[in-house]
Amino acid sequence: MSVNNAMTVDFLSSAYGGESMAHMRYTIWGDSAEKDGYPNIARLFRGIAYAEWCHAKNHFNVLNDKVEDKTVVAGAVFGHTNIVENLQGAIDGELHEIDQMYPVYLETAKFQKESDAQRSFHYALEAEKIHAKMFKDAQDMAKQQKDIGSETIYICPICGFTEIGDNVEKCPVCGAKKEIFKSF
Ligand SMILES: [Fe+2]
Numbered sequence: 001m002s003v004n005n006a007m008t009v010d011f012l013s014s015a016y017g018g019e020s021m022a023h024m025r026y027t028i029w030g031d032s033a034e035k036d037g038y039p040n041i042a043r044l045f046r047g048i049a050y051a052e053w054c055h056a057k058n059h060f061n062v063l064n065d066k067v068e069d070k071t072v073v074a075g076a077v078f079g080h081t082n083i084v085e086n087l088q089g090a091i092d093g094e095l096h097e098i099d100q101m102y103p104v105y106l107e108t109a110k111f112q113k114e115s116d117a118q119r120s121f122h123y124a125l126e127a128e129k130i131h132a133k134m135f136k137d138a139q140d141m142a143k144q145q146k147d148i149g150s151e152t153i154y155i156c157p158i159c160g161f162t163e164i165g166d167n168v169e170k171c172p173v174c175g176a177k178k179e180i181f182k183s184f
């Protein structure tokens with residue numbers, strides 16, 4: 001994999017930073033959800049944390065021959081209070097990626113004919129759309145002091161596609177076989 005244009009390099013670096021932080025944040029919020037008596041919302045946080053790890057890895061791998069030290073500036077969400085607020089932080093972070101960040105990054109990569117970056121941004125954008133909805137549904141339950149259901153949560157390790165329950169035979173985003181999905 002490779003990337004040539006400086007603007008796409010910057011966007012890949014920033015997206016790597018943002019996804020890395022999302023991975024960590026969801027892991028922290030998952031532990032809190034578990035402690036607060038929401039084991040299935042905890043699984044959702046941990047499953048989606050893995051999806052964000054997949055996105056960070058994809059962006060990092062597109063940058064594989066850009067050997068350098070650099071300071072990365074990336075969107076961050078802070079706050080660690082209660083489950084409803086933590087889920088709002090998750091929703092806000094996902095919506096920022098869906099409405100602002102990835103559409104701009106993707107269009108830039110297209111304009112600069114950076115095919116590997118396009119794929120990496122496209123995979124992330126599609127997964128984040130699903131994540132925003134899942135976090136919103138979980139928040140609706142948490143507002144009533146209820147946990148979400150116990151269905152298995154599946155993550156495509158190639159693109160981060162996320163599915164609750166056994167609904168797909170293969171990844172609708174990247175085409176990967178269901179057998180390689182990671183389950184939570
Ligand atoms: Fe996400």
Ligand SMILES: [Fe+2]
Nearest residue numbers: 156159171174
């Ligand atoms: Fe996939």
